[in-house]
Amino acid sequence: MIAPESLPRVLHGATGRPLTLAQHEEAFGPMPTATPSLDLLESSGLTGRGGAAFPTARKARLIGEQRGHNKFVVVNAMEGEPAAHKDRTLISANPHLVLDGAQYLARVVGARHVAVCVSRDDPIMVNHLQRAVHERDRHATRAVSFELHTPPWRYVAGEESALVHWLDDNESLPQYRPRRPHVLRIGHAPVLVDNAETCAHVGLIARYGADWFRRLGTPTSPGSTLVSVSGAVARPTVLEVPLGVPVRAILERAGADPDPQALLMGGYGGAWLDARHLDVAYANDALAPLGSSVGAGIIIVLPRSGCGLIETQRIARWMANESARQCGPCAFGLPAIADDLARLTVDTPGAGAAYDRLVDRCGAIEGRGACRHPDGVVRLVRSALQVFSAHVEDHVRGRACAASRSNHHYSAVPTLEREEELVWE
Ligand code: SF4
Structure with missing residues (x-):
């Protein structure tokens, strides 16, 4: 099995069309058959790439500790942020990597079902995932079943409690959660929700290990991440970058205005960052003192001529x-x-x-x-x-x-x- 030594990682092997299962296994190697390990996820330091950056292992442990065999893993590929294109880019390249990670997480927490959620208003994504799920079904061991679900697209429909509400009751409305982390349920069944990109990283960590994952990024923000860059750029783009890289380097790679006024970081529930701070590291612990965060992996570049x-x-x-x-x-x-x-x-x-x-x-x-x-x-x-x-x-x-x-x-x-x-x- 040959691990990508540098970037891209989750976008490795991308050809412009989604890889088939055979092409995917050729690019990444087969998934290991050994018993999946929560400790492996823990030592990788992976955090959720959907916005909240919650430690993936801690979330999985909470669901793993719940009783019952009828658990679910939910893949959140709703991409509700209008400026986000990362899940679309990932699924248009490596849909099976996302499903690998979801399957691994299902085995870690003892779930038999994976619900893959993608907006019905994005027919191309629906099509890519439908094909990948069908292909899996043909080769499946049946230990874990996959099902595609297509809620309506709304900003809050991708919020994890809204997603579970929709799966449980056909309504994409967020649920009141008195404390976090909180165990979401479909009926009585505990549910683990992870973003599509998070699942793709799990698919790589399962193959190549925690040390490999930590070769990029910083000790507190390990690994790589996808970032959607738009606004004052030659063309809106999605890049895979190591966490901790200077924000200025991301802008240079994206062909952005080299002298912007400010950046909107994290998405529409994120925060503006003054352009005096372009040399800050792209990682939550470095951005937090400036009131900013990586969030949903979005940077919008505002030029000096903008308001x-x-x-x-x-x-x-x-x-x-x-x-x-x-x-x-x-x-x-x-x-x-x-x-x-x-x-x-x-x-x-x-x-x-x-x-x-x-x-x-x-x-x-x-x-x-x-x-x-x-x-x-x-x-x-x-x-x-x-x-x-x-x-x-x-x-x-x-x-x-x-x-x-x-x-x-x-x-x-x-x-x-x-x-x-x-x-x-
Ligand atoms: S659950 Fe309440 S706070 Fe959240 S979007 Fe709905 S109305 Fe707003």
Whole structure:
């Protein structure tokens, strides 16, 4: 078995078309038949690549400790972030690597079923995964069965409790979780949910070991990760990079504007990073003191000609529309935040009062939702008010920038839909 010695790892062997099972085994070698090991995952230090960066072994251990044989592993390939393309890129190259990892995790926790979840609104991904699952079925030992599920695409539909809710009850709504980690269930069956990229790394660790995995990255953030780079770049792209590499190096590889104003890191529930910090390491422990994180592996590059407040306002409006409106902070708080951001950016006479209300609303909303959707918006808005503080000052004094009147934007926001068009089942 020949392990890739450098990058790419999870994108190794990519040909532009998804590898068949035979091509996949030729590229990576067969999965080992030895008893799967939680200790192996633990010593690899792998953390979830979906956004929360929770240690993969700890999550698996919790489900492994639950009683019963009817457990599930859920592969989350929903990719709800509009600026994310990493799961799509991975599954368009190595769908079987994702399934290998899911199968390994199922054996680790004692699950017999793997539910692979992909949005029904992405027919190409559905097709790739359908083929891979069928191919597996033909060669399966039947110890672990695979099933494809296609929930509707919504931002919160990919939240793990919403995904399990949909599998259990056909509704893509997040569930209230009093404490984390919390055991999610389909009926009475405990469920382990892992992101597609996380599963692909598990497929590699199972083959090549924890030491191999740790040859890239840092001691606290080992391995490689996929990152979707968009905004002021020649072309939106997905790169596989070692964790801990300087952010500037990622931008150079992506062909991004070399002198940007700021970066939106982590996704739409992430935070703005001032461009003074381009040499920071791309790893959560280095980014945290700057209020930022790797999150869902997204970097949006804002050029000096852009308006970070307008970008934030567009995203906040979209996030308000995407909430499930089950809780007060989402139903009332997020639209009010989006309205105040709009007043701050275009309604100059009321900009000062709008700024004061924004600060108050962020404090009132934080930590009050059943899921973390509103907290993500609060994080984004607070970071915008801080990173673009000079710009806020200009707006408050009635000197709105030219960029705020432009129709050219750098964050991809799907067309807003009317509330009655939202689909949850
Ligand atoms: S906080 Fe918002 S998105 Fe989360 S469950 Fe409540 S209404 Fe839904």
